[in-house]
Amino acid sequence: MENILVSACLVGKNVKYNGLNNLNTNVLKLKEKYNFILICPEVEGGLSTPRTPAEVLNSKVINKDGKDVTKEYNLGARIALEKAIKYNCRIAILKEKSPSCGTRRYDGTFSHTLIDEPGICASLLIKNGIKVYGESELENLLK
Numbered sequence: 001m002e003n004i005l006v007s008a009c010l011v012g013k014n015v016k017y018n019g020l021n022n023l024n025t026n027v028l029k030l031k032e033k034y035n036f037i038l039i040c041p042e043v044e045g046g047l048s049t050p051r052t053p054a055e056v057l058n059s060k061v062i063n064k065d066g067k068d069v070t071k072e073y074n075l076g077a078r079i080a081l082e083k084a085i086k087y088n089c090r091i092a093i094l095k096e097k098s099p100s101c102g103t104r105r106y107d108g109t110f111s112h113t114l115i116d117e118p119g120i121c122a123s124l125l126i127k128n129g130i131k132v133y134g135e136s137e138l139e140n141l142l143k
Contacts, residue, residue: 001035005084005092005125007101008038010135015040019050022095024135030093033141037087041100041121045076056099057108061120064110073100077121084130091141092125096134103134 009016012023030036043049047069054063054073061073077100084092094101102119106112117123122132133141 001033002091003037003087003089004030004034005039005080005087005089005094005130006030006036007093007095007098007135008040008043009095010093011036011038013038013040015043015049017042017049017051017053022135026138027093027135030138030141034091037083037089039080039083039121041073041076041080043076044079045072045074047072047076053110054099055106055108055110056117056120061099062108073120076100077124080121081124081128081130084125084128090130092122092130092132093135093138093141094119094122094125094132096136103132103137 009022010024010027012021014021052063052065054061061070100119100121105119107115
């Protein structure tokens with residue numbers, strides 16, 4: 001069975017910034033076809049759960065309190081890429097709208113304005129040839 005990277009929050013792990021998860025039953029259906037390699041770049045980069053929400057602005061990741069957490073986001077992205085390489089993952093299912101995992105993300109103003117730019121981790125995976133899907137794009141993988 002092929003290995004794929006999956007955001008841990010999508011399978012019910014409580015790693016989301018608010019200490020909860022983003023359980024998605026459609027993602028769970030993929031377990032019939034794929035072996036999941038779970039990641040949470042934010043946690044693996046050293047951030048706590050719960051944690052202050054953060055957004056990407058001008059290539060920096062700044063949390064709502066004004067703290068620069070770019071270093072932790074970059075480290076988490078590198079760890080995710082290392083896992084993808086180690087486990088030969090060519091596909092990733094990542095949490096949409098996340099500053100790490102989103103294929104689209106918020107604009108950095110905390111105004112809930114979406115932009116068509118990937119988050120820190122998604123961007124690194126894409127640059128390294130890994131196909132990244134958000135949880136709303138799963139119909140193609142379920143066929």
